[in-house]
Amino acid sequence: MARVIVDVMLKSEIHDPQGEAVLSASHRLGFGNVTGVRQGKRFELDIDGPAGDAALARAEELARELLANPVIEEFSLSFVE
Amino acid sequence: MDGLSEARKGIAPRGALEARNTDTVEFAAATPEAEQPFKELGLTEDEYAKIRQILGRRPTAAELALYSVMWSEHCSYKSSKVHLRNLAPRGAQTDKLLAGIGANAGVVDIGQGYAVTFKIESHNHPSFVEPHQGAATGVGGIVRDILAMGARPVAVMDALRFGPADAHDTARVLPGVVSGISFYGNCLGLPNIGGELSFDPCYAGNPLVNALCVGVMRHADLKAAVASGLGNKVVLFGSRTGPDGVGGASVLASSTFAGDAEDGSVGSGGAAAKRPSVQVGDPFMEKLLIECCLELFAGDLVEGIQDLGAAGVACATTELAAGGGAQVGMRVDLDLVPLRDPSLTPAEILMSESQERMMAIVTPGKAGEFAAVCAKWDVEATVIGEVTGDGVLTMTWRGGTVVSIPPETAADGPVYSRPLARPAAQDELAADGPAMPRPGDGAPLRQALLALLGSADLADKAWVTQQYDAIVRGNTVLAMPEDGGLLRVDEDTHLGIALATDGNGRYCRLDPYLGTQLALAEAYRNVAMTGARPMAVTNCLNFGSPEDPGVMWQLAEAVRGLADGCATLGIPVTGGNVSLYNQTGQMAIHPTPVIGVLGVHDDVRRRVSAGFGANEATIIVLGETRDELGGSAWAHVAHGHLGGIPPAVDLAAEQRLAGLIAVAAAAGLLASAHDLSDGGLAIALAESCLRGGNGCSIDLDDVSPQAFTALFSESAGRAVVTVRPEQAAEFAALAHSHGVPAAAIGTVTGDSLQVNGQFDIPLDELAAVWQGTLPALFG
Structure with missing residues (x-):
């Protein structure tokens, strides 16, 4: 049993209206030191079998096909013990 | 500053x-x-x-x-400017026009000090690359066009065309496009009151996402x-x-x-x-x-x-x-x-x-x-x-x-008179009429009807339209699946506007001149079915590469058809948009002009719906039914065939029909009205039954001697209406005085679509076939 974390973020050049909304709300709440916000998603996948390259490759396939939109998003994968 | x-x-x-x-x-x-x-x-x-x-x-x-x-x-x-010049409104067409082609969007005087501006625009390529954002920004862009004229945007519509419904890529593009439209429009608080959805292999790789917006202002506010x-x-x-x-x-x-x-x-x-x-x-x-x-x-x-x-x-x-x-x-x-x-x-x-x-x-x-x-x-x-x-x-x-x-x-910018040439294969295509064996009677006809009703083009669009907010702002009187969308403009006088978009790539492929006029006629008719008077036209011309002389010929013919059609109908083209290069390699899309028509409704309380709502009402087919199946839904669905010539266009007859419906609606004579188009009378009857929750009993003899032709021919200029028995004589006289052929073909009754001597389909069965298709395809 392994757990793969998939972090999905909009590519840096893609407009992120949600992040901007969080930024302006931060300022309204008095967190004036926050100068930028980008919002993303995190997935935790529980996977049968050992935490190895094969599991990671499958998770990457899934991320590309379902979890992220590769046209406008990028993602990274990692294991947790 | x-x-x-x-x-x-x-x-x-x-x-x-x-x-x-x-x-x-x-x-x-x-x-x-x-x-x-x-x-x-x-x-x-x-x-x-x-x-x-x-x-x-x-x-x-x-x-x-x-x-x-x-x-x-x-x-x-x-590439298109030399042809688009033909669309400039002339003479009486300009009577109600406050701003026309060249402005961000045309502006039409609808009376009582109100002006309306509307326009349709393509966002085809972006919607293929990133369906959700592409379609969403298509809505946003057309809304700003309307805003820039000084008007408050009040509603949107979307005309969508995709590759085959069961194609892998359609499963990526369609849900994304629909979610983009619903996301943007719903968040913005604009009702989506109608549009189109159809499928054809020619749109695989070149989906068409055409967004329309309409706005209302006082005359003085024009910018x-x-x-x-x-x-x-x-x-x-x-x-x-x-x-x-x-x-x-x-x-x-x-x-x-x-x-x-x-x-x-x-x-x-x-x-x-x-x-x-x-x-x-x-x-x-x-x-x-x-x-x-x-x-x-x-x-x-x-x-x-x-x-x-x-x-x-x-x-x-x-x-x-x-x-x-x-x-x-x-x-x-x-x-x-x-x-x-x-x-x-x-x-x-x-x-x-x-x-x-x-x-x-x-x-x-x-x-x-x-x-x-x-x-x-x-x-x-x-x-x-x-x-x-x-x-x-x-x-x-x-x-x-x-x-x-x-x-x-x-x-x-530059102006090009690009070479144009009627494709050599055009004659061959026209000669290849739908000569396939036709279902004769009874069970085969029943089966043909169900096959059409369950086809992706004609099936219930609720899977899509349920994702759109159709009633936000509280002025929506009619929306999909009605023939046209209808909005209230003034709460005291009940003045309203009706809108419809139509296009038929198959007809236009067979004859771009006639096909464009058929799209114009259908949108005009759809607006008329609500009881409104059609007033103005917008258009989104979707074509392949202008560097292909055959495509340029299609474009020139389509524009000529639209210009001639609007001149005959006496209504102006107020603006539009051209989208070229919709092709993959040598494969261009069918020429697909999408025509939007705007009408004025004097009293939205007198609007007419498509559903068979009144039990025992008399069902009447208006207009003439000829044997016209070139480019029809039947040929497409049953045989995957495209050839022959499209139905004939008689715009004077369309005007008479629209005039009759407007007068009859105002007089309160109509219990329902539904236009006949794709799939002919068969599909119109099924839709009216399902919309109204009532069955009907029909005799086809007065429509056409051949039951098949009566059911599936796509002759233009027709509608099916219902009239309460006590008003039937008055309506018949009115139809006669308007010069519109009217044939009483049956009665609203029971809970099945019954064609006497042929078949009987329970509403439950119709509903299951009609409603099942899109959810089965897209979840």
């Missing part, structure tokens, strides 16, 4: 860029031999030479970018997209400018189109890096922009206004300046443009298609008030320049002049 933000602070890490030469006008004049990436920007050798001739030197990188987007097919209509008044301020307001969809209007899409000074080409005035062509929309910002603009209009705080769509700042500045007349120029400081990404070059700033932006011309005396309104709505507004009297559009960046052009040379 009190309150308007001053030059943006901390613009960029300048050091990084100052090492390279900015491509200023002086530098360009001094380096005539510098290579420029005009081809990557989509310009031809001739066009590039023409620009050099206009300027008397080579263009700067920023100027080249500006011309490339302004002269792109998308912005300049360079113009012109710059005027020496010293007036040029204000950019709304979202910041980022690297979104740079060059999306031209064809560069994926190329890095300028190197740096080291490789001998032009330096940092060019676009530095490969930029994303995907634009991301923010409907909440758009909502603020709408309310902000309407308050600015109400306070008479703008002299001229333009939305930023394709080609962004380049387009808005050149069109505003060119619109002001020969003496009007504009000076813009690009350092003042608020940026989301400080590394943008001047070329990128000009070409960026960042969403939710507008540009206004404001007198200095009103600038403070303008800023206060923007601040109230949380809309960033920045003075980026002013109107000058030298007839030159000048832009500066970091101390240098990077643009200095006569604005009309960019705004007008």
